[in-house]
Amino acid sequence: MRALAYLEWRFVLHQLAAIGRSPLRLAIWIPYALSLGYLTFARLLGSHQSMFGSTQLDAEHLTGMGGLYLGALGVTIALAAGGRVSAFRTTAEAVLFSNSGIRPIDMAVWLQLRKLLASGLRWAGALAYYFLIFFPQHASPLGAAIAFFTALLAVALLMSVELPIFLLSRGSFNRGFRVFGWTLAATGLAYVAIGFSGERVWKTAIGFVRCDPGGAVRSIQRGSPSALALFCALLAVMLLAIVCLAHDSLPELYAVSRRSLAEVRRRQSAVRQTRYGTVVSTAASRIPAGALALAWKDWIGFRRGRGSFALWSGGCVFWAACGVGFAYASVALDDLSPMLTLFGASALLLVFLAPHGAAAGLASDLGKPLFWLGGDALRSRLAAWTLGRALRGGVALGLAPLCAGLVLHEPPLALAALPVCLAAYWSLQALGVGLYALFPNPIDARGPMALVRTLITAAYIVPALTLGAAAAALGGGPAVVCGTLCFTFVALGFLTIEFAAHRFTEKGASMALVAESA
Amino acid sequence: MHEPQLRVEGLTKRFGAKLGLDGLTFSLNRGEVLGLLGPNGAGKTTTFLCLNGLLRPDSGKIWFGGKLLGGDRGRIISLIPETPDVYPMLTVWEHLAFVARSGRIATGWEARAEELLARFNLEDQRHTLGQALSKGMRQKTLIAATVLAGTPILLFDEPMIGLDPRGQRELRELIRSLSAAGTTIVMSTHLIESAEALCDRLIFMKSGIAIASGNAAELRSRASQADRTLEDVFLEITA
Numbered sequence A: 001m002r003a004l005a006y007l008e009w010r011f012v013l014h015q016l017a018a019i020g021r022s023p024l025r026l027a028i029w030i031p032y033a034l035s036l037g038y039l040t041f042a043r044l045l046g047s048h049q050s051m052f053g054s055t056q057l058d059a060e061h062l063t064g065m066g067g068l069y070l071g072a073l074g075v076t077i078a079l080a081a082g083g084r085v086s087a088f089r090t091t092a093e094a095v096l097f098s099n100s101g102i103r104p105i106d107m108a109v110w111l112q113l114r115k116l117l118a119s120g121l122r123w124a125g126a127l128a129y130y131f132l133i134f135f136p137q138h139a140s141p142l143g144a145a146i147a148f149f150t151a152l153l154a155v156a157l158l159m160s161v162e163l164p165i166f167l168l169s170r171g172s173f174n175r176g177f178r179v180f181g182w183t184l185a186a187t188g189l190a191y192v193a194i195g196f197s198g199e200r201v202w203k204t205a206i207g208f209v210r211c212d213p214g215g216a217v218r219s220i221q222r223g224s225p226s227a228l229a230l231f232c233a234l235l236a237v238m239l240l241a242i243v244c245l246a247h248d249s250l251p252e253l254y255a256v257s258r259r260s261l262a263e264v265r266r267r268q269s270a271v272r273q274t275r276y277g278t279v280v281s282t283a284a285s286r287i288p289a290g291a292l293a294l295a296w297k298d299w300i301g302f303r304r305g306r307g308s309f310a311l312w313s314g315g316c317v318f319w320a321a322c323g324v325g326f327a328y329a330s331v332a333l334d335d336l337s338p339m340l341t342l343f344g345a346s347a348l349l350l351v352f353l354a355p356h357g358a359a360a361g362l363a364s365d366l367g368k369p370l371f372w373l374g375g376d377a378l379r380s381r382l383a384a385w386t387l388g389r390a391l392r393g394g395v396a397l398g399l400a401p402l403c404a405g406l407v408l409h410e411p412p413l414a415l416a417a418l419p420v421c422l423a424a425y426w427s428l429q430a431l432g433v434g435l436y437a438l439f440p441n442p443i444d445a446r447g448p449m450a451l452v453r454t455l456i457t458a459a460y461i462v463p464a465l466t467l468g469a470a471a472a473a474l475g476g477g478p479a480v481v482c483g484t485l486c487f488t489f490v491a492l493g494f495l496t497i498e499f500a501a502h503r504f505t506e507k508g509a510s511m512a513l514v515a516e517s518a
Numbered sequence B: 001m002h003e004p005q006l007r008v009e010g011l012t013k014r015f016g017a018k019l020g021l022d023g024l025t026f027s028l029n030r031g032e033v034l035g036l037l038g039p040n041g042a043g044k045t046t047t048f049l050c051l052n053g054l055l056r057p058d059s060g061k062i063w064f065g066g067k068l069l070g071g072d073r074g075r076i077i078s079l080i081p082e083t084p085d086v087y088p089m090l091t092v093w094e095h096l097a098f099v100a101r102s103g104r105i106a107t108g109w110e111a112r113a114e115e116l117l118a119r120f121n122l123e124d125q126r127h128t129l130g131q132a133l134s135k136g137m138r139q140k141t142l143i144a145a146t147v148l149a150g151t152p153i154l155l156f157d158e159p160m161i162g163l164d165p166r167g168q169r170e171l172r173e174l175i176r177s178l179s180a181a182g183t184t185i186v187m188s189t190h191l192i193e194s195a196e197a198l199c200d201r202l203i204f205m206k207s208g209i210a211i212a213s214g215n216a217a218e219l220r221s222r223a224s225q226a227d228r229t230l231e232d233v234f235l236e237i238t239a
Helices: A002-021 A023-045 A048-052 A059-081 A091-099 A104-134 A141-160 A162-168 A171-195 A199-209 A213-222 A225-248 A250-268 A292-304 A308-332 A337-366 A369-373 A378-407 A411-438 A447-473 A478-504 A508-517 B044-052 B092-102 B109-119 B135-149 B165-180 B192-198 B216-220 B230-237
Strands: B006-015 B018-028 B033-037 B059-064 B077-080 B153-157 B184-188 B201-206 B209-214
Touching (some): A023 A447, A059 A199, A059 A213, A162 A171, A162 A225, A171 A213, A292 A378, A337 A378, A447 A478, B018 B209, B044 B077, B092 B109, B092 B135, B109 B135, B165 B184, B165 B192
């Protein structure tokens, strides 16, 4: 155990030394620290209420949050039972630990403690945000501290439950754990749906099932000592499970870690494996010339990737259903909030995830020498590359306004849907390229980086939306509004690509290396 | 005055406090093969990345036929890296077609592509996806695709790694035929016998510095004792 502690200590020291060598990297923390500081200051002065409205979440939202936690816990348990565990940081670390002769039980306990600590630290900032915004104004400092630490333990439990579950689920219990996990996930999802479907639905549903995970969330929020004790006990049980079960676990831990790391790498490179080794090659005459060959390359990868089409079809159905549902709800229902919540949350998720996906895909492509062999200018290749990715997503997204327009008998809305959504989605892909050019670590979504990415994304979207709103306010018809939106999105996209091409020139290899090491 | 095809002058690259490349200078005529030899960390890959435009040198200039090259020099100087990273969802043939189409190579490239497939014994793998290829096959695919692009200068970073003996022999023959056809080649390798057999000139590098250069005979003449092999000379000079 001392050897492992030494290794970790050296790791931390080297990280600190790396920061010391280039302290500029700390700049990323400035907006994060400023925003946390501002929120803390606002809460201390007591003006928080006026800035953020009610600090009390509605009961139904607490149910939704509880459901979200149960769902995440269920998915984690099911995946861990299925062997999706990331115990080691790298395959090399697994080999190093194995060669070091450390007892498997020590290694497993160490991995669990490290995961607990890392996830706790990683989520502390996000939870601080949550508490500063939503924590009841009248709570005592002790209550606040208990609540904060209980929430931290809850998150740590969620993040570190996979290793004990994996060890527990070996052998005959495996199927049972997987069924339990998915059942828990489905239950959580149902509670999320109940929580975000409005007060009336919530009252009826909770009255029927007589069990509300929102109550547990409320207990944590109030700083209940029993909630704190419960989570401490759960974490201790998890650790005990490892102590009892990890003595013969090294080969399995190594195998699942390798598999999980390969899966993570595959996901980061945004490539879906196909089960076929051999296919009929496309005739060269069907491959577009110049930069557009990159768009073709993306398309062929999509066609051949396992589950890619099913996933895209699912997205199309989802967005079409959103459009139809929203249209019907706007005509038939008084309360549009459930539909607005679903639609808004999905759109927001898309706005922040689409650039992330583009950045990960580009990181993988920049590392390939053939990417750099194209005859066209880098900016053209980047534009074509983003176009290839944007076509599918843009069409899926465009189905929402298209279907809404058709149901509402609003031809302008239906007609304008696809161009605007395509332009917006392409622009988001371009933003992903720009973000990657700025921060060449496509997978870093930790607190400070996530905040900076969010701020940049928001700043990117706002001009287009403002201009579109201004065009509408000035009496421009649907064509003018759509034209304004399309133009602004496309112009922003091209500007971002120009910036990225400038950054990538003579830096492509270093960026690909950073991405690979990340 | 005769202008060399590739002229590199004072190429320098720092990684923080560490000097990755220190004032590398050399020139190459059309069709010449230059070998970069050096221990691990000598700066061979850094040289390639700087030449290809994937890494920005801190100072130094690169001329092609008397013309100063800028950031987009990858279209003139192509790199075949040590790690053969191909597109997993493209077949071997599609890699060649992709390069030909994206580089807007004039019609008639198909015959050249077929020839390359045959040379590397890739004909049976024509419709195999990149993800299903072995490391050696990926290496061959990458080399074939890059050669097809027809750039006048090729950089091979440790090209023999991952190739079976037959593949190594085919690659040596390819390098000779490319050189005979006028392609200028810079390669790095740890296989000193291969370098001696293939390269017109050699540069021994250590810690980012070119410590010796010349053809094999000239370098051997630097040895402290007679009848020393090039490997002995290399070990003596880079010690």
